[in-house]
Amino acid sequence: MRQLIIQSAVSGLLVGGIYGLVALGLALSFGVLKVLNVAHGELVMLGGYAAFFLFSQMGIDPLVSIPLVFVVLFALGVALYWLLFKFVVRFDIETRIKNSLLISFGLVLILQAIAVFIFSGDDRTIVTGYSSNALVVTGWVRIPWARSAGLVVAIIAAFALEWLLNRTTFGHAVRGTSEDWTLASLTGIDVRRVYMIAFAISAGLAGLAGSLVSLGYSISPSIGLGWTLKALIVIVLAGLGSMRGIVMAGALLGLIEGLASVWVGSAYRGVVALVVFLVVLSFRPQGLFGREGTHV
Amino acid sequence: MSEQVPTDRRDGMFLMTLLPWRATAGIGRSTSGWQVMWWLLILAATIAFGLFSDNERFLTLAIQTYVLAALASSWNILGGFAGQVSLGHAAFFGLGALITRELWLGGRSLPVAVVVALLVTAVAAAVIGVPMLRFRGIYFSVGTLALAVAVFLTAGNLWPGISSLPAEALRAYEFHARYFSALGVVVVTVLFAAWLKRSKIGLGMMTVREDEEAASATGVNAFVYKMAAFVISAVLAALAGAVFGFFSASYYPQFPFSVVWTFDAITVVFVGGVGTIVGPLIGAVFFVTGRDLLSSTFPELQVIAFGVLFILVVLLLPGGFVEGGQRIYEVVSRQRRDSTTPTEAESEGEKQEEKERMDEGHE
Numbered sequence: 229m230r231q232l233i234i235q236s237a238v239s240g241l242l243v244g245g246i247y248g249l250v251a252l253g254l255a256l257s258f259g260v261l262k263v264l265n266v267a268h269g270e271l272v273m274l275g276g277y278a279a280f281f282l283f284s285q286m287g288i289d290p291l292v293s294i295p296l297v298f299v300v301l302f303a304l305g306v307a308l309y310w311l312l313f314k315f316v317v318r319f320d321i322e323t324r325i326k327n328s329l330l331i332s333f334g335l336v337l338i339l340q341a342i343a344v345f346i347f348s349g350d351d352r353t354i355v356t357g358y359s360s361n362a363l364v365v366t367g368w369v370r371i372p373w374a375r376s377a378g379l380v381v382a383i384i385a386a387f388a389l390e391w392l393l394n395r396t397t398f399g400h401a402v403r404g405t406s407e408d409w410t411l412a413s414l415t416g417i418d419v420r421r422v423y424m425i426a427f428a429i430s431a432g433l434a435g436l437a438g439s440l441v442s443l444g445y446s447i448s449p450s451i452g453l454g455w456t457l458k459a460l461i462v463i464v465l466a467g468l469g470s471m472r473g474i475v476m477a478g479a480l481l482g483l484i485e486g487l488a489s490v491w492v493g494s495a496y497r498g499v500v501a502l503v504v505f506l507v508v509l510s511f512r513p514q515g516l517f518g519r520e521g522t523h524v
Numbered sequence: 525m526s527e528q529v530p531t532d533r534r535d536g537m538f539l540m541t542l543l544p545w546r547a548t549a550g551i552g553r554s555t556s557g558w559q560v561m562w563w564l565l566i567l568a569a570t571i572a573f574g575l576f577s578d579n580e581r582f583l584t585l586a587i588q589t590y591v592l593a594a595l596a597s598s599w600n601i602l603g604g605f606a607g608q609v610s611l612g613h614a615a616f617f618g619l620g621a622l623i624t625r626e627l628w629l630g631g632r633s634l635p636v637a638v639v640v641a642l643l644v645t646a647v648a649a650a651v652i653g654v655p656m657l658r659f660r661g662i663y664f665s666v667g668t669l670a671l672a673v674a675v676f677l678t679a680g681n682l683w684p685g686i687s688s689l690p691a692e693a694l695r696a697y698e699f700h701a702r703y704f705s706a707l708g709v710v711v712v713t714v715l716f717a718a719w720l721k722r723s724k725i726g727l728g729m730m731t732v733r734e735d736e737e738a739a740s741a742t743g744v745n746a747f748v749y750k751m752a753a754f755v756i757s758a759v760l761a762a763l764a765g766a767v768f769g770f771f772s773a774s775y776y777p778q779f780p781f782s783v784v785w786t787f788d789a790i791t792v793v794f795v796g797g798v799g800t801i802v803g804p805l806i807g808a809v810f811f812v813t814g815r816d817l818l819s820s821t822f823p824e825l826q827v828i829a830f831g832v833l834f835i836l837v838v839l840l841l842p843g844g845f846v847e848g849g850q851r852i853y854e855v856v857s858r859q860r861r862d863s864t865t866p867t868e869a870e871s872e873g874e875k876q877e878e879k880e881r882m883d884e885g886h887e
Binding site for chain 1: 783790794828
């Protein structure tokens with residue numbers, strides 16, 4: 229029993245890393261552009277397929293192709309910004325959330341249908357030579373390499389983003405824009421460019437998450453909304469303003485799900501996580517790691 | 525949002541005239557008898573269609589439209605009137621479908637089953653509303669979404685098998701009974717929404733939507749109005765769900781709880797015109813016929829084409845079809861006005877009256 233609990237906790241933490249990674253991208257586009265991109269999970273899905281085909285057609289290892297997938301999704305993010313979100317950011321902030329919700333919901337339909345059309349509805353997983361290898365701790369707790377990559381990449385991405393936002397000129401422009409875009413544009417910041425790049429980075433992060441999902445788990449055209457929902461919950465749980473906090477909240481959500489599957493049964497793991505989320509939301513509306521007074 | 529108030533007002537006019545206790549109150553003074561005629565004509569056409577058509581495909585499409593229109597109108601009360609964007613509406617739709625169907629197939633009469641379903645939903649909504657309505661904005665949206673997904677998963681765990689009508693019920697399956705119950709539910713929902721919009725409760729809801737802080741500061745009990753919107757909207761959603769439970773020959777009991785219903789309803793409301801009475805009706809007709817036309821013409825690309833069409837509507841008509849129609853109407857009437865006499869003073873008077881009514885709602 230103790231073995232089962234620890235094993236489930238470890239698996240939960242590892243999948244939680246990917247929750248955190250998906251949430252990082254969503255938080256970036258939400259925090260900066262004030263748009264709610266429900267199609268973020270679909271970008272994860274497309275990233276997964278990119279990594280899958282780079283591996284199966286060209287033999288590039290998914291851990292090596294990560295930067296490539298990031299670039300591909302970054303470019304897709306730029307394209308989506310020019311085609312759709314450019315028009316959304318013209319509105320005032322309340323209308324932006326509503327319209328982006330609707331437009332990205334249309335995008336969900338389109339991207340899912342395209343994926344079914346091109347890739348078929350089958351489940352796919354990248355099977356590498358090291359897929360079944362695991363680090364075995366104290367004789368019985370297995371930590372699969374392929375899955376731990378998710379947590380590691382999530383942590384690296386969080387630190388990289390924090391560095392970008394806090395230490396670079398571009399990062400200051402991003403933060404200024406997300407605080408108050410009118411003031412930012414008055415001080416000479418090119419708000420449109422900030423929006424475009426922030427959205428593209430958000431798509432790129434979704435791509436990273438996707439390649440790790442297809443490496444450690446499996447992808448199919450319909451996985452998107454599930455990941456978006458998890459990411460939304462993680463963001464509200466963490467509160468905006470801290471990238472590290474988002475990854476921690478993701479890991480926490482995974483951990484809760486893992487433990488719930490042991491204690492309550494795997495059929496209710498999702499339910500338990502959602503209930504915990506609602507309870508946390510009731511008592512700490514600014515999120516677990518959000519600053520006092522900051523609201524999503 | 526405040527600049528939309530005159531739009532809201534004119535839209536409500538259409539239906540106001542159908543309500544005898546208001547038609548004489550002088551509020552509907554700018555409503556022409558033609559509008560009443562149009563509404564009665566449409567209603568008569570739908571009734572005639574139900575009486576004389578035996579085309580099962582068209583009857584099914586009509587029933588789908590009515591269920592979606594009723595569900596969208598119910599969401600509109602919470603999301604459009606009170607401004608609380610709930611992403612968990614499917615939970616109440618599912619609850620209505622589940623309870624009605626279980627009781628009905630368990631041998632109770634249909635009306636009893638529906639009444640029980642509505643009462644249970646009302647209590648459930650009131651209980652859930654207490655913690656949920658403390659959340660604001662995006663927190664409320666994500667909170668209700670989380671709740672609906674939890675309910676969806678639980679329903680799937682508790683009722684894993686398909687729920688089918690028994691053989692003798694299937695043999696006696698009558699499309700027209702379904703058609704008229706769905707039509708009845710739409711009419712009830714829309715009339716109720718129209719009445720609510722003109723009532724003091726509805727004004728309170730809109731006051732909360734415009735500015736909750738300002739409303740509270742002037743003595744409006746925001747929580748009470750939000751709770752009223754939440755419960756009313758949940759009960760009407762359950763009513764739509766009850767029709768769906770009655771209509772479906774067989775389905776997974778989990779299906780009506782699916783988040784797809786919420787998204788469809790919200791889509792319909794925004795495409796039609798949020799906060800208006802006719803918007804959800806127009807939106808539902810557009811949504812169901814659009815989906816059906818595309819699936820019969822481009823079976824492979826229908827979803828893609830629908831997604832593109834949907835995005836175009838949202839981008840080009842941010843206020844939905846109602847606002848689009850409004851703009852055309854204004855352009856046309858301005859041209860007509862230019863050729864006759866200016867009536868600026870009249871519209872000023874309307875605004876003044878609107879303001880007075882809003883002030884009334886504050887007390």
